[in-house]
Amino acid sequence: MKAAIALVSILMLSSQTSAEEARQVRQGQPVAVTSDLAYLLFREDPRQGPGDFEYVLARELQKTILPLDHVAAPPQFDAQASLIRTDARYPYVNDAGQKSYLLAVPPGVYSIVAVTYKRMPAIGTCLCMGTVRFEARAGMLNDLGYLLGAIEDKPSRLPELASYTGSLDWTHTTPALALMTVRPSTDEMGAPSSLRTLPRTRAKYAAAGKFPNYFRTMINRVPPIAGVLAYEGDRAINPQVPER
Amino acid sequence: MRRLVGACLILTAVLASSATAETSAASLPDDIRTYRPAPGDAENFWRYFFFWKRGVTQEMARKDLLECAAYSHGPVLWARVPERMPIGEDVKGPNGTEGGYGLVGAAIFSLVEGGLVQRIALANMRRCMGFKEYGRYGLSSALWRSLNAGTPDKTIDQLAIVAAGADPSQPKGLAP
Numbered sequence: 001m002k003a004a005i006a007l008v009s010i011l012m013l014s015s016q017t018s019a020e021e022a023r024q025v026r027q028g029q030p031v032a033v034t035s036d037l038a039y040l041l042f043r044e045d046p047r048q049g050p051g052d053f054e055y056v057l058a059r060e061l062q063k064t065i066l067p068l069d070h071v072a073a074p075p076q077f078d079a080q081a082s083l084i085r086t087d088a089r090y091p092y093v094n095d096a097g098q099k100s101y102l103l104a105v106p107p108g109v110y111s112i113v114a115v116t117y118k119r120m121p122a123i124g125t126c127l128c129m130g131t132v133r134f135e136a137r138a139g140m141l142n143d144l145g146y147l148l149g150a151i152e153d154k155p156s157r158l159p160e161l162a163s164y165t166g167s168l169d170w171t172h173t174t175p176a177l178a179l180m181t182v183r184p185s186t187d188e189m190g191a192p193s194s195l196r197t198l199p200r201t202r203a204k205y206a207a208a209g210k211f212p213n214y215f216r217t218m219i220n221r222v223p224p225i226a227g228v229l230a231y232e233g234d235r236a237i238n239p240q241v242p243e244r
Numbered sequence: 245m246r247r248l249v250g251a252c253l254i255l256t257a258v259l260a261s262s263a264t265a266e267t268s269a270a271s272l273p274d275d276i277r278t279y280r281p282a283p284g285d286a287e288n289f290w291r292y293f294f295f296w297k298r299g300v301t302q303e304m305a306r307k308d309l310l311e312c313a314a315y316s317h318g319p320v321l322w323a324r325v326p327e328r329m330p331i332g333e334d335v336k337g338p339n340g341t342e343g344g345y346g347l348v349g350a351a352i353f354s355l356v357e358g359g360l361v362q363r364i365a366l367a368n369m370r371r372c373m374g375f376k377e378y379g380r381y382g383l384s385s386a387l388w389r390s391l392n393a394g395t396p397d398k399t400i401d402q403l404a405i406v407a408a409g410a411d412p413s414q415p416k417g418l419a420p
Contacts, residue, residue, distance in 0.1 A: 056325055077330050082327055082328060083326060083327065120322075121324070122323055123325045123326075129375055167419075212314070212330070213315045213316075214326070214329050216323050217320065217323040218368060219316075219368045219371055233375070233376055
């Protein structure tokens with residue numbers, strides 16, 4: 001019986017997801033490992049408040065983030081890949097406010113290209129002056145750690161974003177300049193129990209250089225992240241790679 | 245409505261002045277450098293300002309201004325998530341390298357009245373130049389108009405001269 005349920009689950013999965021489509025997995029939906037699919041798990045820090053931040057991911061042409069250069073390469077977007085916007089309405093797990101989200105995506109390298117909030121029907125703020133990329137490995141649960149959002153003219157309780165928020169008045173942030181960062185996965189971050197059978201890998205982040213404001217929206221960049229992302233002026237840097 | 249009419253009048257005036265009274269680039273740095281804010285000026289520093297960076301060359305400043313103008317070009321208030329990227333042949337790339345900037349100057353440097361779209365454009369310009377470590381300094385509306393009058397090409401030249409010119413007398417730069 002269990003085998004039959006598993007088979008049905010896999011069939012359902014393959015009927016919903018082709019190699020070129022991505023989807024957000026909702027609570028209770030089946031999850032199964034396939035070679036043409038990568039799962040992305042990320043968490044929300046409840047301290048960010050009722051933010052309902054959402055993130056836009058874009059797949060790149062390259063298949064791996066390596067090798068890294070000191071000056072981060074700009075993303076080379078795959079024009080065949082659909083952009084992915086996360087949906088804050090559908091966490092995969094909501095355990096007393098501790099929310100985790102799950103995406104099933106084609107394997108590859110992804111950049112986080114925009115952040116928006118409160119389910120606005122708009123792309124929000126472009127992270128086009130510096131962001132992070134990561135590798136989504138096939139057949140794996142790729143643990144992205146936490147994705148963290150804030151609005152710049154409102155103080156954030158998130159330690160990573162507190163110093164970037166609250167000090168600018170509305171004339172500097174109008175209409176609503178959002179920013180985001182990542183808290184990379186650690187061994188201490190547990191995965192939802194229903195995903196523990198999946199082979200899991202901690203996603204490695206790297207810096208991604210600036211790209212054009214394709215969305216014609218507000219611009220920003222991901223603030224520096226220790227060991228992942230730094231800036232020299234307006235150039236995004238991989239701080240772990242020495243300058244040659 | 246009054247704001248809209250005002251914007252149109254001012255825009256017309258700016259366009260007219262660009263045809264008849266182009267400011268001499270050589271005289272600009274001193275005017276700008278010695279500017280002292282009058283009471284009330286600071287309320288409008290979010291839109292009337294110039295950039296300055298120690299040690300930058302005019303050539304570099306021009307390149308930086310062009311790149312940031314490209315990031316600020318033609319904002320859309322409720323920009324939808326596109327299906328795919330890259331999109332749009334008319335999108336200007338980093339470093340201002342993809343073609344000329346056409347109406348960028350008109351779109352960015354002739355913004356004289358509010359509106360959310362204009363605010364986005366100005367916010368992007370301030371932010372981009374801030375990331376490039378330029379200081380931002382307030383101006384009176386009259387000085388700002390003289391600095392930004394002229395064709396986009398002329399305006400960029402003038403802004404670059406100021407950005408690479410003598411130290412501003414204002415003691416401290418403004419937030420991006």
